[in-house]
Amino acid sequence: MGGGSPCASCKLLRRRCTKDCIFAPFFPADDPHKFAIVHKVFGASNVSKMLQELPAQQRGDAVSSLVYEANARVRDPVYGCVGAISFLQNQVSQLQMQLAVAQAEILCIQMQQQRRDGAGDDVVPPALIAGGGGDHHAVAAAMHHQQQTTTAMVPEDVDAFLMMQNAGAGGIPPQLMGYGAAAAAGGAVHEALKRESLWT
Numbered sequence: 086m087g088g089g090s091p092c093a094s095c096k097l098l099r100r101r102c103t104k105d106c107i108f109a110p111f112f113p114a115d116d117p118h119k120f121a122i123v124h125k126v127f128g129a130s131n132v133s134k135m136l137q138e139l140p141a142q143q144r145g146d147a148v149s150s151l152v153y154e155a156n157a158r159v160r161d162p163v164y165g166c167v168g169a170i171s172f173l174q175n176q177v178s179q180l181q182m183q184l185a186v187a188q189a190e191i192l193c194i195q196m197q198q199q200r201r202d203g204a205g206d207d208v209v210p211p212a213l214i215a216g217g218g219g220d221h222h223a224v225a226a227a228m229h230h231q232q233q234t235t236t237a238m239v240p241e242d243v244d245a246f247l248m249m250q251n252a253g254a255g256g257i258p259p260q261l262m263g264y265g266a267a268a269a270a271g272g273a274v275h276e277a278l279k280r281e282s283l284w285t
Contacts, residue, residue: 093120107136111148119152126155
């Protein structure tokens, strides 16, 4: 480069490094491996063409991308960087699923607790009892209201509740559809959690 030492690309290609060498800003002489792996995967002529077609301010990012892809291709000749991306996407999906299942289990436990608490409160308020026999309709209305409150949310309603809660976030994950019915039929997960006293 203008009398200095040639860049890594020109040194590897055994050619004279000119002052307008397109590789010089991105492949310094002290890092020969960087260009060697890019040249091995993509070829020097292809890299040169790609850089020439890009604006100068975007060439640095393009070189970083090429180096990453070349290293990934050497590690995994079949899938390259696509394999790494797919692996990370699968991890994210698994963690999202685990989080959604945990949230659904918490919701079921809360609703079961509310149902148990409500069952113990299914009594006539003392104020209505003190009112005498002329308030039968008021007593019946109060009892009906308590029953509705007690049974308003049961495990069978989990699916509908989750869909309502997640309507603004893309909806409930498909894997959780039917979770409420499964919780109502089995309940083994919640009993195990209860035994381990994780929620106390």
